[in-house]
Amino acid sequence: MQALYSQLLxxxxxxxxxxxxxxxxxxIFGLLxxxxxxxxxxxxxxxxxxxxxxxxxGIGYWGSLLIVPPVLALGGMVLQRIVLRPLQELDHLYGxxxxxxxxxxxxxxxxxxxxxxxxPYAIPSALQGGQNLGFMLLPNYRGFVILVSLAxxxxxxxxxxxxRLGALLRAATENAERLSSFGxxxxxxxxxxxxxxxGLAALAGLLAAPMLQVRPLMGADLMxxxxxxxxxxxxxSILGSIVTGYSLGVIEGLTRYFYPEASxxxxxxxxxxxxxxxxxxxxxxxxx
Amino acid sequence: MTDRARASSGLEIQGLHAFYGQSHVLRGVDxxxxxxxxxxxxxxxxxxxxxxxxxxxGLIKKCSGQIRLGDVDLLGRPADQIARMGLAWVPExxxxxxxxxxxxxxxxxxILASDAPDEAALFALFPALHERLNTPGTRLSGGEQQMxxxxxxxxxxxxxxxxxxxxxxxxxxxxxxxxxxxxxxxRSGYTLLLVEQNLQWIAPLADHLYVLEQGRIxxxxxxxxxxxxxxxxxxxxxx
Amino acid sequence: xxxxxxxxxIASTRDWRFILFTGLILVLALVPLLGWVYPYFIMxxxxxxxxxxxxxxxxxxxxxxxxxxxxxxxTGGYICAHAxxxxxxPPHWAVVFALIATLILxxxxxxxxxxxxGIYFSMTTLxxxxxxxxxxxxxxxxxxxxxxxxxxxxxxxxxxxxNQTYVLYYLILLLFFLGHVLIARIIxxxxxxxxxxxxxxxxxxxxxxxxxxxxxxxxxxxxAGLAGLAGAMKALVTQTASLSDVHWSMxxxxxxxxxxxxxxxxxxxxxxxxxxxxxxxxxxxLGQWVIVAQGTIFLACVVMFRQGLIGTxxxxxxxxx
Numbered sequence: 001m002q003a004l005y006s007q008l009l010x011x012x013x014x015x016x017x018x019x020x021x022x023x024x025x026x027x028i029f030g031l032l033x034x035x036x037x038x039x040x041x042x043x044x045x046x047x048x049x050x051x052x053x054x055x056x057x058g059i060g061y062w063g064s065l066l067i068v069p070p071v072l073a074l075g076g077m078v079l080q081r082i083v084l085r086p087l088q089e090l091d092h093l094y095g096x097x098x099x100x101x102x103x104x105x106x107x108x109x110x111x112x113x114x115x116x117x118x119x120p121y122a123i124p125s126a127l128q129g130g131q132n133l134g135f136m137l138l139p140n141y142r143g144f145v146i147l148v149s150l151a152x153x154x155x156x157x158x159x160x161x162x163x164r165l166g167a168l169l170r171a172a173t174e175n176a177e178r179l180s181s182f183g184x185x186x187x188x189x190x191x192x193x194x195x196x197x198x199g200l201a202a203l204a205g206l207l208a209a210p211m212l213q214v215r216p217l218m219g220a221d222l223m224x225x226x227x228x229x230x231x232x233x234x235x236x237s238i239l240g241s242i243v244t245g246y247s248l249g250v251i252e253g254l255t256r257y258f259y260p261e262a263s264x265x266x267x268x269x270x271x272x273x274x275x276x277x278x279x280x281x282x283x284x285x286x287x288x
Numbered sequence: 289m290t291d292r293a294r295a296s297s298g299l300e301i302q303g304l305h306a307f308y309g310q311s312h313v314l315r316g317v318d319x320x321x322x323x324x325x326x327x328x329x330x331x332x333x334x335x336x337x338x339x340x341x342x343x344x345x346g347l348i349k350k351c352s353g354q355i356r357l358g359d360v361d362l363l364g365r366p367a368d369q370i371a372r373m374g375l376a377w378v379p380e381x382x383x384x385x386x387x388x389x390x391x392x393x394x395x396x397x398x399i400l401a402s403d404a405p406d407e408a409a410l411f412a413l414f415p416a417l418h419e420r421l422n423t424p425g426t427r428l429s430g431g432e433q434q435m436x437x438x439x440x441x442x443x444x445x446x447x448x449x450x451x452x453x454x455x456x457x458x459x460x461x462x463x464x465x466x467x468x469x470x471x472x473x474x475r476s477g478y479t480l481l482l483v484e485q486n487l488q489w490i491a492p493l494a495d496h497l498y499v500l501e502q503g504r505i506x507x508x509x510x511x512x513x514x515x516x517x518x519x520x521x522x523x524x525x526x527x
Numbered sequence: 528x529x530x531x532x533x534x535x536x537i538a539s540t541r542d543w544r545f546i547l548f549t550g551l552i553l554v555l556a557l558v559p560l561l562g563w564v565y566p567y568f569i570m571x572x573x574x575x576x577x578x579x580x581x582x583x584x585x586x587x588x589x590x591x592x593x594x595x596x597x598x599x600x601x602t603g604g605y606i607c608a609h610a611x612x613x614x615x616x617p618p619h620w621a622v623v624f625a626l627i628a629t630l631i632l633x634x635x636x637x638x639x640x641x642x643x644x645g646i647y648f649s650m651t652t653l654x655x656x657x658x659x660x661x662x663x664x665x666x667x668x669x670x671x672x673x674x675x676x677x678x679x680x681x682x683x684x685x686x687x688x689x690n691q692t693y694v695l696y697y698l699i700l701l702l703f704f705l706g707h708v709l710i711a712r713i714i715x716x717x718x719x720x721x722x723x724x725x726x727x728x729x730x731x732x733x734x735x736x737x738x739x740x741x742x743x744x745x746x747x748x749x750x751a752g753l754a755g756l757a758g759a760m761k762a763l764v765t766q767t768a769s770l771s772d773v774h775w776s777m778x779x780x781x782x783x784x785x786x787x788x789x790x791x792x793x794x795x796x797x798x799x800x801x802x803x804x805x806x807x808x809x810x811x812x813l814g815q816w817v818i819v820a821q822g823t824i825f826l827a828c829v830v831m832f833r834q835g836l837i838g839t840x841x842x843x844x845x846x847x848x
Contacts, residue, residue, distance in 0.1 A: 034646065097825060101821075101822045105819050105826070107818060108819035170385065174386065180366070181370075181371055182396060182441075184397070224654060275639050
């Protein structure tokens with residue numbers, strides 16, 4: 001049983017990353033209509049930021065948590081403004097290729113700088129140790145990651161569904177031209193939502209830094225799984241992204257316990273099944 | 289900016305050409321809406337009426353000619369800037385966002401002028417909206433959606449309104465209600481440019497009528513001459 | 528929309544491609560006699576070029592941006608290598624097996640992937656390719672990280688010893704030629720016209736009464752088979768089949784080849800394949816900088832140079848190339 005619980009825990013952790021990443025992808029997709037292939041690169045940069053800030057500036061985990069997501073979000077907004085905005089009117093393929101190219105550059109540079117093996121990063125001292133839940137031992141940091149990601153997912157949900165900014169985002173997703181005719185600067189909104197999505201990816205990376213190995217390809221490999229998650233859930237709804245993210249993480253964890261050989265492929269198999277039965281995904285509303 | 293939105297500005301269009309993809313939709317349109325006037329553009333489907341409105345709003349990329357709101361040339365400005373000058377567009381399909389509630393739809397556009405009507409005043413004008421604030425926008429009936437679309441733009445304080453077929457697909461009773469509201473707006477000094485197909489309804493309201501055909505103004509008359517010109521107007525519209 | 532205004536309607540514009548392609552084949556046929564180019568470089572380039580052309584059948588003509596085409600390239604290589612090494616069949620059968628396997632794989636993947644459009648299609652193909660990558664990583668016949676290597680190429684039809692460099696060279700050139708003839712035939716068939724129509728506006732093609740799903744599936748299968756053929760050729764040339772050919776980065780590489788050369792052109796992917804092979808050959812001293820260079824070329828092509836080299840040239844010359 002112990003092993004089952006710990007696989008479930010890992011599933012929830014992975015699910016947290018899936019949810020944060022697919023949430024950002026959905027936000028970006030809603031307004032830019034592109035798949036952000038650079039998402040994994042921002043995740044990786046978020047993870048790398050933690051050990052680098054510690055080593056060079058002496059900034060610890062908590063400081064990084066405050067600094068890294070906004071800074072990378074800003075970087076994302078610059079990328080969107082300079083590279084992606086001019087491509088917006090063209091076939092969406094170009095936006096996708098541009099983000100892919102950007103991801104290659106970033107990954108390549110990080111490989112040159114830090115090798116493929118990556119950097120170690122310790123769990124912050126306040127979160128070391130664990131809680132004995134009776135049926136299992138819950139490492140504090142893992143519990144922290146799950147709580148933070150749940151809180152962030154809930155906040156993003158509330159932001160989009162309950163605030164004026166969220167109403168603007170939803171309206172722009174539905175019909176950007178119409179919204180601009182109301183006196184709203186839609187391009188600025190698009191840049192902002194790209195930044196928001198990137199910030200979420202950076203946060204996920206930072207959360208992952210003490211747990212996963214911080215290496216240049218960590219984001220790219222994870223993103224392919226997240227793409228499967230997104231195809232299963234559909235990018236139409238915020239809640240859908242969150243729910244699919246967590247539940248697929250758990251399903252993957254269960255598979256690792258019951259049939260470990262399939263744990264790498266289960267999500268892709270599920271994706272194929274969902275496509276066969278419900279081509280638009282479980283929560284999908286509209287076609288790209 | 290606030291000042292310009294407050295004063296009801298007139299609209300002067302000269303030699304407007306507009307292209308939609310390969311097709312040349314507007315072929316030199318001249319028209320003028322004086323401050324405080326209600327001007328209607330009549331024409332059959334495909335005459336270019338909606339394109340004309342969209343060109344004014346800066347939503348047609350390929351345009352040439354002149355469009356002036358007060359003393360500002362609008363051509364080439366982005367749509368959101370044009371809107372913030374106090375020009376409000378109520379599109380043919382009402383433009384209600386399905387993923388937004390009535391309240392969110394209503395409060396979506398930014399307020400442009402300090403003397404913009406407050407919500408109490410709007411609900412007095414459109415009582416049906418008040419009790420349905422939390423329903424999704426597209427659950428409203430066609431008439432209610434039109435009311436919401438109007439209320440939404442009035443709330444910004446814009447004083448020059450572009451209404452694209454406001455009566456289309458609505459029951460006669462609602463059409464009459466909308467007529468009353470429009471007449472009231474005109475009395476309070478709004479400048480209105482309407483696109484319509486319903487001649488009987490618009491004739492008594494309008495100060496001036498234009499007939500658009502194949503991208504050109506082919507006929508026009510002032511309200512004093514309606515009676516005499518009715519047969520030729522009807523002929524143009526193919527009624 | 529991508530620039531597809533260059534779609535040929537006049538027979539004479541086709542001649543340029545025909546002349547240039549024939550010229551290329553003739554020059555390549557003479558290469559062994561000249562002896563100043565390393566034949567294995569040309570052979571690798573031909574494999575990549577055919578792979579790129581196969582891929583371009585989808586992206587350039589049907590508007591389908593597959594991000595998982597490495598699965599066909601890599602599978603072709605694995606099957607060919609496995610057939611040679613374990614089943615010890617002659618090379619022509621190894622290539623045929625590889626072709627059949629990738630056609631079947633293409634059919635399975637295609638039927639799933641074409642259920643979604645646009646970027647969902649891209650994500651789906653990428654995810655399915657990654658799934659296959661994990662399968663290959665775990666299954667014993669691929670020998671995991673080591674790959675399949677150390678096999679003899681055997682005798683073609685019992686006559687031609689493919690272990691002799693120039694015999695192999697002409698076989699690869701022939702397969703390259705035949706593959707492109709097939710692609711040219713596809714593009715200029717009524718089927719190709721429908722693909723083009725789908726690529727430009729799928730809804731309109733549907734409203735014209737075409738069952739676009741079937742056309743897309745067939746295009747996908749054909750493209751997969753040709754990519755598999757290219758993979759089998761590469762296995763013959765390099766005498767290895769490894770995970771790197773199924774990895775997602777190879778799917779990215781083939782997109783790079785097509786974008787560099789020019790989507791929607793016939794000769795662009797060929798040039799792209801040669802440029803890519805040259806990058807591997809001559810830039811390998813740069814190590815990881817190659818990836819940075821690739822990313823930069825990607826960005827530069829997309830931002831400033833969307834027609835690619837051949838596409839830009841074609842525009843200058845006002846010809847289809």
